[in-house]
Structure formats: structure tokens, C-alpha cells
Amino acid sequence: MKKTIVLLTFLVLGLSLTLTNVKGETTSEETGLDAYDTIYENFDEEWEEWPEQGEHNKDLLDDSYNLIKTEGKVLEIVERSTEMDPFSGVEMEHQIVKLQITSGEYKGDVIIAESYNYPGDGRGYGNFQLKQNDKVFVQIQFEDGLVLAADIMDYKRDRPTILLVGIFIALLVIFGQKQGLKSILTLGFTLFIIFKFMVPYLFAGYHPVLLAIVTGAIVTAVTFVTVSGFTIKTLAALAGTVGGLASAAIISIIFSNAMKLTGFHGEEERMLQLFHNEVSIDFQGLLLAGIIIGALGAVMDVAISIASSMDEVKKADPTIKTKQLFQSGMNVGKDIMGTMANTLILAYVGAALPLLMLLYAYENTFSELIHMEFLVVEILRTVAGSIGLILSIPITALVGSVFIKSMRKTAQQKKVI
Numbered sequence: 001m002k003k004t005i006v007l008l009t010f011l012v013l014g015l016s017l018t019l020t021n022v023k024g025e026t027t028s029e030e031t032g033l034d035a036y037d038t039i040y041e042n043f044d045e046e047w048e049e050w051p052e053q054g055e056h057n058k059d060l061l062d063d064s065y066n067l068i069k070t071e072g073k074v075l076e077i078v079e080r081s082t083e084m085d086p087f088s089g090v091e092m093e094h095q096i097v098k099l100q101i102t103s104g105e106y107k108g109d110v111i112i113a114e115s116y117n118y119p120g121d122g123r124g125y126g127n128f129q130l131k132q133n134d135k136v137f138v139q140i141q142f143e144d145g146l147v148l149a150a151d152i153m154d155y156k157r158d159r160p161t162i163l164l165v166g167i168f169i170a171l172l173v174i175f176g177q178k179q180g181l182k183s184i185l186t187l188g189f190t191l192f193i194i195f196k197f198m199v200p201y202l203f204a205g206y207h208p209v210l211l212a213i214v215t216g217a218i219v220t221a222v223t224f225v226t227v228s229g230f231t232i233k234t235l236a237a238l239a240g241t242v243g244g245l246a247s248a249a250i251i252s253i254i255f256s257n258a259m260k261l262t263g264f265h266g267e268e269e270r271m272l273q274l275f276h277n278e279v280s281i282d283f284q285g286l287l288l289a290g291i292i293i294g295a296l297g298a299v300m301d302v303a304i305s306i307a308s309s310m311d312e313v314k315k316a317d318p319t320i321k322t323k324q325l326f327q328s329g330m331n332v333g334k335d336i337m338g339t340m341a342n343t344l345i346l347a348y349v350g351a352a353l354p355l356l357m358l359l360y361a362y363e364n365t366f367s368e369l370i371h372m373e374f375l376v377v378e379i380l381r382t383v384a385g386s387i388g389l390i391l392s393i394p395i396t397a398l399v400g401s402v403f404i405k406s407m408r409k410t411a412q413q414k415k416v417i
Helices: 002-021 032-041 158-203 208-228 232-258 267-275 283-316 322-351 353-362 373-416
Strands: 065-084 091-101 110-117 135-143 146-155
Touching: 065 110, 091 135, 091 146, 110 135, 158 208, 158 283, 208 232, 208 283, 232 283, 232 373, 267 283, 283 322, 283 373, 322 353, 322 373, 353 373
Parallel strands: 110 146
Antiparallel strands: 065 091, 065 135, 091 110, 135 146
């Protein structure tokens, strides 16, 4: 059976190779960042040259145009004014500050930087009031060796973020000990697969749904094997997770087509349109892939809980029949089902809380809301993920009851011989 599990694991990994046969057409060989640079370079606006640029101003760059991002500290608020944005016609707060660069090649130089706020527009971009000693992230533009502008992008948040992650890792190690270390390894692997495998292939134009299922299967296999080893309960949990994800994918595909969803339901999707001329992006498929990945954690949790409980039941009563073992797995699944479905729903509700407040403020009727894509998308996320979670229960119980029973019987026969 160990050989079977190993073969299945390599089969899951091998599925990634099949993606080369379903690759979508791309309109350019540029990466996402290259596409962003291309778009940004077409943005032409006159800027005023600053004073006090430091000793590097004479020979900054030989290239005609360059853009760097670095860190800085606000030394002084030079000017704060309110004016109308000539492009959008909304009120705009303009801040000019004296800034000292705190990292990189130009560390120690003092420059003049700007930031723009749109307090009444609801955009959320750069809406912050700068104060003396604030640490910020700044973008500096050069052309023909001259500094054109410095725009404050946001506050510097790396240290609090690293501290928070450090506390999380420390608690995992303190309370989880060996299992905590394994959890850290599997979490790191999951992030690696998403950022180095899934996201690049999405930008390359591969099928999002297939890519999400393959990613989920790889993450599930590696996580279960790392935490539980090559065991029958690992195989049962893997089968239940992949079956649940496939069920969620099928439900999502059927009903997204029935609902005629386009995938353009949020600000992020509209921003991705900037890349659409450079990279072929399937926005509807991207929506479905998000549903599958969003449900992965809950489905994995349910599957491994059921498989582990069935394995313990079999150890306690080696004479138990397959039907009874299956029923015990289903009973455990029923107890988990309600809380895990709530977990999914509450996670999506928490993410969509501003949307719910907006709906409450406008007092739309249900007959109006049910036709709006941004709300229907959230319903599809929640329900499709919950259906995948529910269907993973009988799949895990069925596979677990058959294989756990057969393995125990084989082990007993070997002892007799």
C-alpha cells in the first residue's frame, strides 16, 4: 500500500506536466512586471525639479529613464494644501514633505517628496496624513540623469509585519513542538507553490480551474504526507480532499455559466485589465480558481479529521465491519460539517463586510440584489465551497473504510503466517 500511495503522489505531481497541453494563448512574452512597466512608461506628465537632491544629483544615471523604490523618513511637512484634481474633478489634498532616504544607494540624501489624498472619493489610494518622523515607502523617477519626482506610496510596514509572523511561528513551535515545525514547513511549501507555480502559470495563460485543482492536490499530498506520513488515512484524506475540490469546481463551472458571471466584480479584476493587452487572462476561470483555493483549507481539515478518527476506531475494534466503519466516519463528518460550513461562510462574510454595509446603507430589496454580480459571486463562493466540503465527507469515509479494513486484514494474515 505504501507503494500505491507513493505512486499516487507522483501521479498528482505529474498532473502539473499536463498543463503544457492546455495552455491558453498569450499575446505577449512579457511577464506581469514587464507589462506594468510598459503601461507605466506611457504615462507622461510634467514634474517640477526639486531642490536639495544631494551629491548624487550630478551623475545619477546614464539611462534616459529610470524608476527606483526605496524607504525614507519624513523630516518636515513643507506644505499641505487642498485643490481640485484636474482629471477626476474631486477634492484632492496635496502634501509636500522633506524626506531623508534611509536605504539603498542614496541613503542619507534629503529630497522633496509629494503625496495625494482623496478624502471624499472613497478610492482608498494613499489616503493618509503624513507626520514628522513617519517612515514611508517612496518611488523616485529619473530621466536623463535628473530627478523628476518622488511620490510617497505608503507607510513602511515591514517591521510590524515581520514581528507578527514571528509571533505566529513562535507559538506554533512552542505549543506544537515537532508537529508545529512540520506545520511551518508545509505552510512554507504552500506559499511557495502558490507564488512560484500557480500565479506565474496563471499569468502565462494556463487554464485557471485545472491549475487550481493541480495546485490543491499537490499541496494536499505534501501536507498530509509531511504531517501524517505514508499511511492509509493519508490516502483516504487525499482522496476526500481532491474529490471535494473537484466537486466544488464542477458546481462552480455549471452555475457560473448559468449565472453568466464575467469575473469582473471587484477593483482587483479591473486593475488586472491593465495587463489584458499584454497577457491573456481568463477572468471567469480566475474566479472559479479562487473558489477552489479558498475552500482547500476547510476541505483538508474535514478529510484528515474523518480519516484519523476512522483509523483510531479500527485500532480500537479490529473486528469492526466495513459498513460500520463507514458509518462511524459519516457520523464524525456530520459533527464537523456544521462548524466547518460556518467557518467558510464566516470567512467570506468577514472579507465582504464592507459590501454588506454598503447593501444595508442603500436598502436594496432582495429582488434587486439577486441580479447583481458582485453579490452573486460571494454566494457562489460560499455555497460551492460548502458543497465541496460536504461531499468530501462521504468520499473520505468510503475510501477510508475500504482501505483501512483491507490493510488491517492483510496485516493480520501476515501475523498468522
